[in-house]
Amino acid sequence: MKKQEQYVDNWIREQTGLGSALTAENLRAWQQERVREAEIYAAEHAAFYRDRKEALLSPEPGQHFFITAEDIRRRPEDFLCVSPKEIARIITIPTSGSTGRPKRIFFTEEDLMVTADFFTPGMAYMTEPGQLVTVFMEGEQVYSIGGLLRIALERREISTRVHGFVHDLKEAEQAAQGADCLVGVPGQMALLAKAAPKLRPKTVLLSGDYVPQSVVRRLESIWECEVFQHWGMTETGYGGGVECGAHCGYHLRDADLMIEIIHPETGESVPNGTWGEVVFSAFARKGMPLLHYRTGDIGRFCPDACGCGGVLPRLDKVMGRIENTIFLHNGDAISIHQLDEVLFALDGVHDYAAKLKQNPEATLSLTIEGDADPDMITEFIHKKWSGLEIRVNSGIVERKRKRSIVREK
Ligand SMILES: [Zn+2]
Structure with a gap:
């Protein structure tokens, strides 16, 4: 469809103030300044960073500062930079193991509105004003994924129906009826397509850490729709990156996150096109800024240019987790x-x-x-x-x- 549009790039041009000077190099320099400011802010306000101030602000040559999921599990409140009463939402992520503590991520209202600000251009690739979107992800509260999508889409005069995760297929089919775009997790959308093959959404947005191509093909053939993919996790503040109409990697949320790919053993940044571990710094976050956070996801920057003509590096389809990958x-x-x-x-x-x-x-x-x-x-x-x-x-x-x-x- 709208292959030549650069909604996310344009949003980054505006947010960074780089305008027509936006290039991969200029963006990275801008992000490094923002990360530096966030490091100073975090070292002043959060116990975790204060205790590691030297390593964070002036690391020895060859040393790299990272935080891990384990650090957050151990003492999530040590990452807080504001008083607890300023926290609007706490997300608890259960651990896959039976003994590990869950991860808790804190957000202020402002932090969550920053996510909605990214959803607005991100959703523009697959929606048009006047359309209806049904969301099959959590959405009871204003600041849930569904609630934030609603806020983001309203700005472009798009209606949102938040259904929540699929439990009953008949109810889900009804909720999808007449929607131009469906948002959901791959397994559930694949199931819904089998159960309700007559639905005709124009587009589907799949989110989740691994989107099998077999699911994408199934949705495209049953519903005759265009399938888009999104990459993100609670730790990135839900949003992370989204495919454009050229379907060639995720256009990243570069105005809020600095994303790097490192060698999982040495911690060194790897050259573009090389696979490694995805690390991000959420420098725009005020409540709980995660800086140099190792996601455990395997990724790389796409070596080729995108069909939309965008100039920024895109994250290739995330391949899964480090622990399941052989380098x-x-x-x-x-x-x-x-x-x-x-x-x-x-x-x-x-x-x-x-x-x-x-x-x-x-x-x-x-x-x-x-x-x-x-x-x-x-x-x-x-x-x-x-x-x-x-x-x-x-x-x-x-x-x-x-x-x-x-x-x-
Ligand atoms: Zn593109």
């Missing part, structure tokens, strides 16, 4: 999610198991259940990972609840 010596990385995308796209692959050995060249051994041609499998994998040595054999695969690539010594 190859040639700068590539591989995960079970990515292998799923490649292999399950082949009709002849019913199931498979994967092992990877690095010493130092990487060899991937696959056991394929089904009747796919081994040469075709090798060819498909080489398209994505040209440096891998591939061995394919056929056989019955053990069913595992949690699948992963087995690392061989």
Whole structure:
């Protein structure tokens, strides 16, 4: 649809005051100044940063200051820069493990309105004034995702119906009836498409840390719609980045967040195009500024220019979590999610198991259940990972609840 529009870039031009001087370099310099100001502010107001003032404000050469999810879990209130009565919303994120403490993230009203300010241009790629959007994400309160989308969309005269997560498919179908755009998590939207194939949203926005391409294709073919993806998490203040109509990586919320990609072991920034860990600094946040926060997400900046003509680096589709990813010596990385995308796209692959050995060249051994041609499998994998040595054999695969690539010594 509106492939040439640069809603997020234009918003950044305005927010940063860089105007027509906006380039990747000028933006990064502007962000570094904002992060510096936020570091000084945080070191003055929050116990966590005050206790690590030296490391934060004047690190030794080669040293890098980072905060982790574990730091937040341990003492979330130590990150607070305002008095608790100024906090408008606290989000508790449960831990996947059984023993770990949940993560708590605090926001002031101003912090949340800054998120709505990003949603306005972000949603412009997939909506038009006069339309209706149904949101299948949490939205009871004003400052929830649904509530903030409502505020953001009202500014462009778009109506919002906040349904909340899908529990009952019939109710969800009714809520989606007549909507021009649906916003939801991938699994639930895939389920709704199967249950209500006659719906005809023009666009769907999927949010969630990993969006399988198989879900995108299913929605496009059943609903005949255009699917957009969003990247973000509670820690970024929900919003993080969104695809434009060229569907070539996330245009980032650069006026509020500085995003970097680091090598997970050395902490050094990696060159553009190299995979690493996504780190962000939420320098615009007043309540609980997270600075140099390691997300545990695997990402990279897209090496190619975007079809919309935007000049800023975009985050490529996030590949999943560090703990499930193997970094190859040639700068590539591989995960079970990515292998799923490649292999399950082949009709002849019913199931498979994967092992990877690095010493130092990487060899991937696959056991394929089904009747796919081994040469075709090798060819498909080489398209994505040209440096891998591939061995394919056929056989019955053990069913595992949690699948992963087995690392061989
Ligand atoms: Zn673009």
